[in-house]
Amino acid sequence: MLRSPNDLTPAHLRALFDGFNSPIAKLDCGKKCAPHNPNGKPFCCDICHAVPAAFKSEWTYFQATTDLWHPYRADDCPAPRVTEAGRAVRDADLPSGMLLLACLGPDRCQRDFRALSCRAFPFFPYVTSDYRFLGLACEWEFESTCWVISNLHAVTDEYRAEFLRAFDHLLATFDDVFENYAAHSERLRADYSSRRKRFPLLHRNGHAYLVSPRSERMQRADVASLPKFGFYKPGLRRPR
Numbered sequence: 001m002l003r004s005p006n007d008l009t010p011a012h013l014r015a016l017f018d019g020f021n022s023p024i025a026k027l028d029c030g031k032k033c034a035p036h037n038p039n040g041k042p043f044c045c046d047i048c049h050a051v052p053a054a055f056k057s058e059w060t061y062f063q064a065t066t067d068l069w070h071p072y073r074a075d076d077c078p079a080p081r082v083t084e085a086g087r088a089v090r091d092a093d094l095p096s097g098m099l100l101l102a103c104l105g106p107d108r109c110q111r112d113f114r115a116l117s118c119r120a121f122p123f124f125p126y127v128t129s130d131y132r133f134l135g136l137a138c139e140w141e142f143e144s145t146c147w148v149i150s151n152l153h154a155v156t157d158e159y160r161a162e163f164l165r166a167f168d169h170l171l172a173t174f175d176d177v178f179e180n181y182a183a184h185s186e187r188l189r190a191d192y193s194s195r196r197k198r199f200p201l202l203h204r205n206g207h208a209y210l211v212s213p214r215s216e217r218m219q220r221a222d223v224a225s226l227p228k229f230g231f232y233k234p235g236l237r238r239p240r
């Protein structure tokens with residue numbers, strides 16, 4: 001019986017990875033964001049911006065199958081380069097049973113051995129205050145850097161379906177995973193509430209919504225008209 005994500009066997013993990021493997025968009029979104037990063041790496045694959053967290057069972061599986069990963073070390077990102085988003089992830093209390101990893105970098109990525117956190121980025125499963133998993137919400141720390149968050153219309157239906165299937169399984173199987181995402185969703189609501197803004201949601205019903213963080217009231221929105229942030233606001237020029 002599976003009691004925690006750390007009971008996931010290599011066969012379970014391989015099936016999860018294989019069922020959650022479609023690209024997020026029809027184009028290579030890394031080519032959209034990387035030109036804005038001074039080192040030319042996609043932001044989510046730059047360890048100074050994003051530190052992947054993985055279940056310990058994933059790490060056990062990776063150790064036996066690939067040389068892609070190692071446990072995150074402080075010197076993976078030299079101190080002057082660490083960003084606010086990277087620091088926030090690195091310093092956050094990790095849910096029990098998880099660890100931080102670092103990979104060989106985007107030039108040496110092995111697509112089949114990406115962690116679940118790579119596959120889900122920039123989304124996480126959004127859970128309402130009355131404990132319903134409604135759809136895909138964005139990792140708000142990456143609003144200004146991740147092109148996808150400003151272009152949610154580019155996310156394919158196939159990716160959305162695979163995301164929902166993977167997290168329906170994980171959230172229904174493991175209470176602590178559900179609780180962790182419920183708490184993360186609460187942090188999302190608190191952040192947007194402090195900014196007096198509504199947050200975008202790709203709902204499991206296939207539509208997009210803007211959600212009021214205090215009342216949790218949802219207003220259906222044209223996915224192409226959802227807010228743009230940071231580098232991707234209209235009128236800002238692309239770096240050469």
Ligand code: SF4
Pocket residue numbers: 029030031032033034042043044045121122145146147148149
């Ligand atoms: S998911 Fe976002 S940060 Fe990652 S490569 Fe795509 S646009 Fe860049």
Ligand code: SF4
Pocket residue numbers: 044045046052068103104105106107108109110113114115118
């Ligand atoms: S494993 Fe691949 S997708 Fe994941 S962080 Fe590394 S380069 Fe990016």
